[in-house]
Amino acid sequence: MKPKRLYYWLMLAVGISGIGGLTYWDFYQVRIAAVTRNQRWVKSVSELLHSEQASMARWIEKFSIESATFRDIANSRRDVAALILIDNRNRQAQRWVRPGLRLEPLDPRVSVLQLRALETQKTTMGPVLIIQAKPYFTVARPLGKNRALIVFLDAARAWGLLREEASLWHIRASIYDFEKNPMFSSFDPVIPAGALAQTLDRARSKETSGIVRLPRRLSWKWLITFHFDPASDWIFLITQHTTWAYAPVIFFVICMAGILLIARIPFMALVGTRREETAQALAQFAGRVDSYIRGRDAMLQDPPSGIKELFPIAATARWLIPQWKRAEAFPRDLALERKLLSLLVESLPEGILFFNAQGGVQLSNELGRVFLSLEQEGREARMVSGVQVPRGFLEPYLEPVFTGAQPNLGKEVDVAWADGKHLYRLWVERVEAEQDKTGGFIVVVRDITFRKQWDYVQEQVLSGITHDLRGPLSAVLGYLDLMKRQLGDGAAAKVLEYLRMAREAGVRLSQMVTDILDVVRFEQGKIDLVIEVIPVVDVFQRIKNTFGVIAEQKKVNLKLAVLGDSNMTASGDRKLLDRVLDNLVGNAVKFTPPEGSITVTVRSENGRVLFDVVDTGRGIPREAQSRIFDKFQQVRPGDRSAGYGLGLAVAKFIIEAHKGEIRVESEVGIGSRFAFWIPIRPPDHRAAGKSDALVNMDPNEVVFPPPAA
Incomplete structure (x- = not known):
């Protein structure tokens, strides 16, 4: 911390401590002064009341009781309210009461006053009694050893003097006797009942004076002191507004404002100097940033070392300005790319x-x-x-x-x-x-007229070649079978293995020739359907018998499920539909890795039978899915293990011949789903073959179900 700033904070701390201590001491002294001042008022009031009672006692002593009647005594003073003559010998009492005053039941303290007067044989001043909300002095004069006269005198004049004294001293007073009975109040008390009871208990425990403990919501507004007068056994509560008591706080605030203003003078000078230095550094740094933006400087230099706050701004500017330049060039680059893309698309x-x-x-x-x-x-x-x-x-x-x-x-x-x-x-x-x-x-619209014409030429050539190959190929297979029978079981194992391999190669070649011929026939519309009712359970049993052992050997889980009626049937050519399923399930087994799964499901919906073949194989790229059902199309060209690209083309021809549809959904690395449907009712196969049935079909008529779990 710099010396000037340290001086400022040190001066401020000393000023706050000194003024705070002075304020607390002054505030404490003000409260003590309030208690002392109120104690003087209580003393003067107590002396006033005792002088009033003493004058009444002197009056009753000078009066000749034996020769006077109760009426004479009552008429001698206007403030006489009641007279009671008590005789202890026969427990009788004579009384005179001014009309309107009720003494029943008689306060027990009157009996105590009578006994004290008989014991001392002196005129005794008694307590002030509140009867019918009015105060009355009591005085007892003994008449011999067994009789005593109790005089009740109206204390309204004395209570009026109390109010005048409270008004002169600008205080609010309340008086309670030793039994906690209210005697006098110059205003409505604000002290809660709990605080009042606690204060009266403190007075009864001989605590002569103190400050009443008020709740916080009242202590900010009122200051109440209590004072016990042993002479009368009265407890005085004096209430005052605390506005004057907070004068030290106001003094503290004013002094603090002055200290802050004085201490701020050198600090403001320091701030002004610092501000000028900062403005110069900022102007210098702004010039560096401008040079960097305009390209005059290859890199942004560091800001002045005196302003550490600029370092993160400089780091941000080094990253942000190149980004901004690239963003500024982005619309131009984007417009150029769109133009190039438009030219490319047009071409x-x-x-x-x-x-x-x-x-x-x-x-x-x-x-x-x-x-x-x-x-x-x-x-x-x-x-x-x-x-x-x-x-x-x-x-x-x-x-x-x-x-x-x-x-x-x-x-x-x-x-x-x-x-x-x-x-x-x-x-x-x-x-x-x-x-x-x-x-x-x-x-995407692609003209395939020339390709179709070329395909037609290829089909004609392939049809002729394969037709010419079928005869010699059948002869070769026949001679291989005849050779195997002629050799019998006694031939060498290697010779039999050669014959088996030669026959398998011939069968594959024969199947390829058959597929080519079928494709040519299907495209020419030369396909005859033998429609029959096919139980779906029989189809699944044949699939299990054909591929169950192969899938088990490859450690692939093959699951077959009929969703719905187990007696479901389909109408179609059994051999051709078996050929479609053999192709789809065979491909799934071929391309699904070990520990994978294949799920084949069938369900009936909206008059159609829907088949699903779902695998967890290597999947088909999206760009290959549009041509997967074309002839001689492979997902990965050159992969001879995948065949010659005729199986799915044949499957599509067969399904379309049944007035159905086949689709594929696949994702590389996750698997593939082949789904097709055929009508439950036998199709009109006389018009079968290549037609526009699929083109005009409403695609919303059938919703392919999701893959089975």
Whole structure:
């Protein structure tokens, strides 16, 4: 701490201590002075009352009682209220009472006064009695050894003198006798009953004077002192406002204000000097910051060492200014990126449409805008579930995704242009933002006419080649079987192993040829369905027999469950449906690691039978899910362990031939879910094959169930 500041605080502490001690002493002395002053008033009042009683005693002693009657005594003074002549010999009493005054029952202290007068044989002054709310002096004069005259004298004059004395001294007084009975009060007492009882007990314990202990809410306003008068056995309570008692406190506040003002003079000089130095340092530091912002300085220099508060500001500026420069350049960079993105999207051969979460178009290219305007004819968009769905050609494909009924949708649609009919692949997908909120929707339209034509040429070539391969391949398999029978069990084990491996390779090749031929036939619409009623339990039993041992050997948990009626049936071609399930379950077993699980469930809903195959395998990337059901498409190209990409294409053809639908949901590292449904009623298979049934189907008719637990 600097010397000037230490001087200021030291001077302030000494001033506070001195003034505080003086104030406390003065406050204590003021309270003692109040007790002393009130004690003098009590003494003067006590002497006044005793002189009044003494004059009354002298009057009754001079009066000739034997020759006078009660009426003569009463008429001699106006303040005589009652006369009682008590004879102890016969326990009789004669009395005269002024009209309106009631003495019954007689106060026991009167009997005590009579006995004291007979014992001393002197005129004795008795207590002041409060009768009917009025004070009365009592005086006893003995008449022989057995009789005594008790005189009651009105004390109104004496009580008036008490009020005058209290008014002259500017105090409020209350008087209680030794039995705690109220005798006199110049105002309504403010002392609580508990404090009054405690004070009277202190007086009875011979404590002559003191300050009454009041509750805090009253002690700030009143100061009450008590005083005991042994001569009359009275207790005086004197009440005063405490405003004058707090004069020392006011004095303390004034002195403190003066000390603070005086001690502030050198401190203000110090503050002024310090302020000028700080202003100069701040101006210097502001110049450094300006040079750093404008790029004249490569880095921001430290502020002056005398101002430590600027160091965190400098550290913040070193971090904040580069961020601010980057933020300032962000709009320009963003505009450039948006321009480049627009050019890139415009140059793409595919049609691109990006809608925001409310259904408004944010980004598009020429082909996308052409598809958006097809069949609109000026029709306005309609609101569905709070999302704006455009009218026209794209409406039935956008609505399921826009409304949240499906996360994505892929269709093949035909569009007739001036140069002929084109086939397009339409893909709609919801784009998720943070916390599972919809960020928008993207639509991709790709012209697949040339690819389909090329696929047709490939199919024709493949059909011819595979048809020509089937005959020789069947002959090879037949000769292998014949060779195995000719050799018998006596052949060498290595020869039999070679024959087995050759036959397995031939069977795989035969299955591939069969798949290729089936794909070609399905695409040409040459598929015949043998519809029959299929118990679902039989289907699951065959799956268990086929894949149960393989799954157990691979340590994969295979679970089969019928949700609902165990006697559920489906209508379809048994062999083709078995082929679909074999393909889905076989892929799940193939790609699920050990300790994983596969769950196959079936349920009936809205006239359809829904199958679910859920695994915990390696999953399918999102970009591959749109083409997973196409021919010769693999999730990971080049992976021969996954086959040749025909199984799922065949499964899709079979399901669509049954007027059903198949979908996939997957996440890499978590697993995949393949779900398909077929009608419970037998489909009209005469129109089976490749058709537009899926394109025109209402996607909201069926809700695929969640995966079984």
